[in-house]
Amino acid sequence: MQIELSAVVPVPLRDRIRQRPSDIWDREVAFQPGQFVKIKAPSGTGKTTLVHYLYNIRYDYTGTIKAGGKPWADYSAAQLAAIRQDNISVVFQDLRLFDQLTAEENIELKRVMNNKPLYPAEKIREFAEQLGVTHVLGQSAATLSYGERQRIAIIRALMQPFQWLMMDEPFSHLDEGNTAKAAKLIDQECRARNAGFILTDLDHDQHFNYDVTYQL
Numbered sequence: 001m002q003i004e005l006s007a008v009v010p011v012p013l014r015d016r017i018r019q020r021p022s023d024i025w026d027r028e029v030a031f032q033p034g035q036f037v038k039i040k041a042p043s044g045t046g047k048t049t050l051v052h053y054l055y056n057i058r059y060d061y062t063g064t065i066k067a068g069g070k071p072w073a074d075y076s077a078a079q080l081a082a083i084r085q086d087n088i089s090v091v092f093q094d095l096r097l098f099d100q101l102t103a104e105e106n107i108e109l110k111r112v113m114n115n116k117p118l119y120p121a122e123k124i125r126e127f128a129e130q131l132g133v134t135h136v137l138g139q140s141a142a143t144l145s146y147g148e149r150q151r152i153a154i155i156r157a158l159m160q161p162f163q164w165l166m167m168d169e170p171f172s173h174l175d176e177g178n179t180a181k182a183a184k185l186i187d188q189e190c191r192a193r194n195a196g197f198i199l200t201d202l203d204h205d206q207h208f209n210y211d212v213t214y215q216l
């Protein structure tokens, strides 16, 4: 599924955007299926805003975003729900874990959301071991450190099928070793599904072999 942006400008950032060049805002951009895309931007330039537009949960922009050749606005609520279940997975900057559930329950919820789960339940433990969070699986999400929460949110995002995986500063609270482990798992999962990957971050990074880097 190709994602295309045509002259997209966030309404609240309209005046600020004119003051600096951007590869994304007010441009024609196409994210091709399977591409690894890095979006680099200083704090406050709209990374989170962009991810929310790409996932179609925020609409305060001018211009058009198309997914699979069709503007987001032309999809029905049922079609959008199906796309979020099967085609696009996301790790938001604020992670959006359910604090009243355990870490494992947060992941399991996503795993069983599809009638036919992509992975068996054992996969949760396997990924948790790879990311060093097995010991917190039974803990309530509210009690986890931010770095633990990030790893749980990453594992949760990998539990569903996707053609695109989007992550908004997913490693901000992880040390180098844990970042490398998480990047390896993400890379492996995207490649296995021939899925595209969009990562937003403040700076350049070497965690992935990006096909393209945009300055927001």
Ligand SMILES: Nc1ncnc2c1ncn2[C@@H]1O[C@H](COP(=O)(O)OP(=O)(O)OP(=O)(O)O)[C@@H](O)[C@H]1O
Pocket (backbone or CB within 6 Å): 012, 013, 041, 042, 043, 044, 045, 046, 047, 048, 049, 050, 093
């Ligand atoms: N609804 C809104 N009304 C007015 N300003 C907004 C609105 N939403 C976001 N902004 C502003 O737009 C700018 C971009 O916000 P956003 O959260 O997308 O930034 P970001 O690049 O993700 O930043 P950070 O790296 O700090 O998370 C910020 O200055 C924010 O205050």
